[in-house]
Amino acid sequence: MPHQTRPASSIGDPNLGRLKAVLDDWRNSLLDMGGRNRLLNFRHTRTSTLEITSPGVGALLAELAKGWEFAPLLPSESEGDRAGIANGRTRPGLVTQKTTQASLDSALYQLRQKSGQMYNDYGLWVLWLGVGMLDWCEAEAHESSAAPLVLVPVELRRDSHRRYRLHLADDQERIHNPALAVKLERLGVDWSPVTGTDVGDLPAVLAAARSVAVGLKGWSVREQVVLGLFASHREAMYQDLQQNEDQILVHPLVRAAALGPDAGLPDDLIGFEPPDLDRIDEVQLPEKTPLVLDADASQRQCIAAVLDNRSFVMSGPPGTGKSQTITNMIAALMHAGRSVLFVSEKAAALDVVRNRLRGVGLGDFVMALHSGDTSKKAVATELARVLTTEARVTGAAAHELERARRLREELSAYAAAMNQPREPLQRTLHDVLGRLVLLEQAGTPNLPLRAENAKAVRGLSAGALLDIAAASQAVSRSWRPAAEGEAFPWRGLVGTDAHQVVSEAADALDALVTAGGHRPFAATQDQPRSVREVQQMVRTLRAGLPSEAVPADNGLPDDVSVQLAQLADLFGMPKPDGADAAFALCELADLAAADHRPPHGWFVAENLRRAYEAAQELRQALEAETAAREAAADVFGEQVLGKAELPGLVARFAGQHRDAGPLLRPVQGGPRVCASAHPHRRLGQVSARSPGSGPGLVHRRCRGDAAGRRPHGTPRSIHPADHARAG
Known part of the structure; x- marks a missing residue:
């Protein structure tokens, strides 16, 4: 039995006040009651508005159905001259506030392009004549605002001479300024005398507006005509939400969207589990589902949920068949005797679905309610055509449906057999065939099966196959190093994961850089820039260290410069700036602590000089002896x-x-x-x-x-x- 959406009762509802507040926020978010709304605060712009100064309002509207040309502008022509020329013609052109032909053409081009784009993309008519202007202001306001009273739909056309002509828009109707009515209602001004007047009777509308404005300070009405872009669709939505508030508040989907978990709705009203893809044929028999276009299992899930009166969101990237699925949904609901309202922000999406329905013969059951099809005349004409058209019932015969059922069962059984795991390898036929195709594409040679190996193959298990595959992968990993030899970039690498070894090498390099930052004499000697310099530093330090092992009771600090500076101060020597000077200072310290220290006289300057001279003479004598020995050898x-x-x-x-x-x-x-x-x-x-x-x-x-x-x-x-x- 299809799921039924039950309306919620608002009697004694503790969340009714909160629900009304949310709905009021939704309504207010549609409107812009500030100064940026051109329907409330009209101001001229360079390319989006024109003020028609001639002819007058009555003559302009009376001849608008025939179309009006715009009076050409001469370089030295003033506005008064243009008005005089226009009055001298039997069929004068429209005169605007523009003073050059280039500025007029630019404004007309922008108005035509933007209005056409909005109509093609969203189905909204935004090019209007604002007829009659109300000058109004709020209490204690320093400046007044101007708002048009009546909006007349027009369009700009270009003739064979590429001149612009202003025409009354077909299939569009005049309307009162909807934003002005909402704004004045919020200000407490009774605007019903104006909205209750026939919009086609402009003198009556102006008279009603003057009767309201006469009692308000700073308010007035002017007979002014402006051409511009006015977006009035949001106000219509606002009025719809306001007029149908009671019906909206009791709808369960509105409560769920507004209150969330606090809506107090039954669990099965919103949440549900769609049928499994593998069981979709059991839940929804294809031969009994009125599908007009092809649909896969996921699309049929959506159709089954729609027929079960479920509410859900269908999402997917472009090109995944959403429009095709919506077409099948509408057809299935039509078959079930339901009426469907398909709403979209853009007119292109509506046209796609309508064209698909027309393509399958359901065009007479579709009525377009957007763009130029929303006028009373267009709706009445379309209803009359459909009601007088005989609908032809088409469909497959009973034997054709039975044959389709048998074919579906055979195909389903074939698909199940292809995807059933089989012994002894626990592989499906689909997997095996796909693997064979991959091997063939890779150019793998066919290996003949010998008789002695046939028994082993028949007894092959899934576990043994995994072991063989692992061994083959190990051989394949070793094949390239063996084939390339010394040219293999990872030759000599220990381990099975090259990335892990590289990571370990990077960590070791970071540790080396850190150790270099804590090296001795970091303040006086530059950091080594190559491996050779590092090795030289290590050799220098190693040469100065004692060869015998020293018990390490306490480790050395990272920086010994402080201790060396103190030791140099004790000896009255400069601070060491390198390893050699440090080792010399350490040797001097060891000598000071030795049992047989040098005599005090060694450190007298005169004795030291004589010792240097004696050492020099001894060195020369030894050199002479060495030379004599070499000569007599x-x-x-x-x-x-x-x-x-x-x-x-x-x-x-x-x-x-x-x-x-x-x-x-x-x-x-x-x-x-x-x-x-x-x-x-x-x-x-x-x-x-x-x-x-x-x-x-x-x-x-x-x-x-x-x-x-x-x-x-x-x-x-x-x-x-x-x-x-x-x-």
């Missing part, structure tokens, strides 16, 4: 330093054998010394320095053995290359 061995003849030999060469002559005489002990100094060399290979070059031996070549004997068969003379003869 090619001839002498280390054994020569232990020979007793060495001091005498050195003394003779330094004293009596300073010239070249004595060097040619036999030297006693010389051959023996040479032989013993280097047993693996012959005596003739002894090297010495020339006279004048310092202590040493002259370079000679003695062709004899260690005993001074010459080899057998050799002459006694010395080789000319020795530059001497043997004596």
Whole structure:
């Protein structure tokens, strides 16, 4: 049984006052009773209003159905000249307050464009002639306002010469200023003599307005005609809500929207659960549902809720079939004998649904009540046409409906079989076929199934398949590193998640930056900018630290500059600005605490200077010794330093054998010394320095053995290359 919406009773309702207050707020939110409302406070603008100064009100309205042209403007033409020219014509044009043709054309263009756009988008007529002007003011107000009395619908057309013409709008009616009636009612002014007068009788309307204004201070009525954009639809909605307040207050949907959980409505009146998508065919048999357009399961949910008299909100992005669903809803309710009012803010949505209904043969059951179809004449004409038209009943035969039922059941059974999980893998046929298509699109080669593997495949379970898939994924993850080798960017990465490792590396880098901020001497030395500089800093610190392990009872503070500054003050030294200076200061502190400290005289300036000089002389002597050793290393061995003849030999060469002559005489002990100094060399290979070059031996070549004997068969003379003869 369809759900019935029960009206709520307002008798003894404790929330009635609150409900009326909410409804009053809704009504007031529709109106703008301030100075921005052009219907209450008319002011000229540059492009949205025109004041028609000629012809007069009576002549203008009498000839408006034929259309009026606008009088052309000449560059040097004044308003009086234009009025004179207009009076000289048999059919004068409309004269406005504009002084140039460009400003007039611009205003007419803007009025025509904006009014046409509002009509096409929202179905609202906003281009009106404001006829008759009431100058009114509130009590104790310093300025008065002007409001038109009557609104006459007009339209701007362009002829073949692209000139604008003002015509009476078709299918639109004159109306009293609705905003003015509401405003004066709030001010306590009885405006009923004006609203009760026929709007077509302009002299009577002006007379009634003057009769009301004569008793009010500062109020007056003028015969003035203005052309502008006036939006009067909100006032009509306001009047509708006010006149039908009692019916609105007892409606359950209004109470639910106004009071929310405090509405006191039954739970099943608003809230309901739509039928499941899988059971929609059971709840609503398709062959018995009067659908005129295609509908899926979700759209049929909405249609079923409508037929059950449920109230709900249907939402969806553009292109999801909302207009199509609304068309099916209206058709289903028409089939159930219901009347439907379809309301939309924009006229385009109404036209879409109306065209869909006409497309399925239901156009005669639709009446448009927006735009130009709302006049009394248009409504009466449409009703007469529909009532005199014979409606033809069309539909499928009984055998066609039965065949459609069988096909639906077969299709539903096929869909259920496709989506039923099957043993042993607990997969549906739909999933398996979709997976095969993906493998084919990926170019996966077909693997032949051998006979020995057929038994294993038949016994494959869902758990075993998951294990195989996990192993395959592991192999696939290892395939690329193995194929790319050293070129793989993550080669050497430990772990299974590269992003986790990168995150850990980022954390380590942040920790390193933090540690760099707490490094020693941060105030005097720049922060290291590369890994190389960090390593150099670590090596410097490590070189100055003691090599043996030190028990760490208390950790060092992050910054030791304070302690080092105090220690430097004790020694009377400057504060250290680097690791080297700090380590030197620490060594000095260790030396001060040692058991064998240096004598006090070491720290006297004169003694320190003499120590530096002695150290310099010692350094020079060591350098001379090192140079002599290197010069004699090619001839002498280390054994020569232990020979007793060495001091005498050195003394003779330094004293009596300073010239070249004595060097040619036999030297006693010389051959023996040479032989013993280097047993693996012959005596003739002894090297010495020339006279004048310092202590040493002259370079000679003695062709004899260690005993001074010459080899057998050799002459006694010395080789000319020795530059001497043997004596």
